[in-house]
Amino acid sequence: xxxxxxxxxxxxxxxxxxxxxxxxAAPAPAPQAxxxxxxxxxxxxxxxxxxxxxxxxxxxxxxVTLAIWGFAMWPLPWNIVVGIGAPVAAILVWALFVxxxxxxxxxxxxxxxxxxxxxxxxxxxxxxxxxxxxxxxFAVIAVxxxxxxxxxxxx
Numbered sequence: 550x551x552x553x554x555x556x557x558x559x560x561x562x563x564x565x566x567x568x569x570x571x572x573x574a575a576p577a578p579a580p581q582a583x584x585x586x587x588x589x590x591x592x593x594x595x596x597x598x599x600x601x602x603x604x605x606x607x608x609x610x611x612x613v614t615l616a617i618w619g620f621a622m623w624p625l626p627w628n629i630v631v632g633i634g635a636p637v638a639a640i641l642v643w644a645l646f647v648x649x650x651x652x653x654x655x656x657x658x659x660x661x662x663x664x665x666x667x668x669x670x671x672x673x674x675x676x677x678x679x680x681x682x683x684x685x686x687f688a689v690i691a692v693x694x695x696x697x698x699x700x701x702x703x704x
Contacts, residue, residue, distance in 0.1 A: 604698045607691040608643065611671035612636045614687070618674035639667050661699050668692065 619632030645652050646663045655663075668691040675684030 600694065600698050600701065603690075603694045607668065607687075607694050610687065611667050611691070612639055614671040614674050615639055618678060622674075622678060639670065643667060657699065657703055661695065664695055664699075665692070668695065 613636070615635040616632055619630075619635045620628050622628075623631045642663060646655050647660055647667070651660075668688065671691075672684040672688040675681065675687065
């Protein structure tokens, strides 16, 4: 029997086996230290939770409330100005001081105070529109969510 027709023997070295690749000359990258307990790797952020989604819903509700108040409670020439201006002013204050990527970094208590002012303005707007129960329910939900999310940020 010729060598080509013979069945391979297990464990025997075959001279026709694939060549072993040469190792590269580049050194392996040094392992990076894992991030600390409160830090995330660069380019990532913590996953969203139910509290984060509720806080976002409260923010949107406050901005929409201010728009409704502006359009519904002022006479014709001013309703357009206040209906657009009130939510824009609240969004501007929110973006400057309260948002996760705030332009002006402030102390957490100042951040909470500004957040409370936006929520209080929406509550007062509901009271002014003759809907005190909507304002009261919103105030309780918004303050509860704000306290929970604020405590999570401080922890």
